[in-house]
Amino acid sequence: MQITRRLEFDAGHRIPDHASQCRHLHGHRYALEITLSGDIIRADGLPANGMVVDFGDVKAIAKQHVVDVWDHAFLAYRGDTAVVNFLQAIPGHKTVLLDVVPTAENLAVAAFRILDPLYTGVYQNHVRLEQVRIYETPNCWADAHRSDLG
């Protein structure tokens, strides 16, 4: 069985080498969709009876470890020195430095890497992170799987 929980957050980014508009500083209302697989819990009296994982628990983990970290931050490539230096000059600015360019693809892989160990074994029903989908815009998204971790 697979379940999916969606969370949303706002963040700024730029793609420094992009040939067009995306090289400019701009932001998105990102959506993060987390897909887990596992067995349905069948145990009368347990709060999670009938569930793979309580959607509330899926949310709590993603919120703490990804959404609250990236929300209203500028997601910057560490090698984008012009932007990194600019942001570091703003006192207390919320900047998240990434080892990769903040494309939807790279953000999906980064979120997968963060979340994977946190969902594994959360209940005793073989829960596994299957996919992290990041919507950069309503029309553009990327899906990360274990095979993308490298």
Ligand SMILES: Nc1nc2c(c(=O)[nH]1)N=C([C@H](O)[C@H](O)COP(=O)(O)OP(=O)(O)OP(=O)(O)O)CN2
């Ligand atoms: N493969 C990727 N291509 C692009 C990415 C990306 O992360 N991965 N990112 C961008 C830009 O950052 C931008 O977010 C996308 O802009 P755009 O293509 O204009 O998308 P829209 O949904 O705004 O386009 P509409 O034409 O309004 O539907 C670019 N490419």
Ligand SMILES: [Zn+2]
């Ligand atoms: Zn963008």
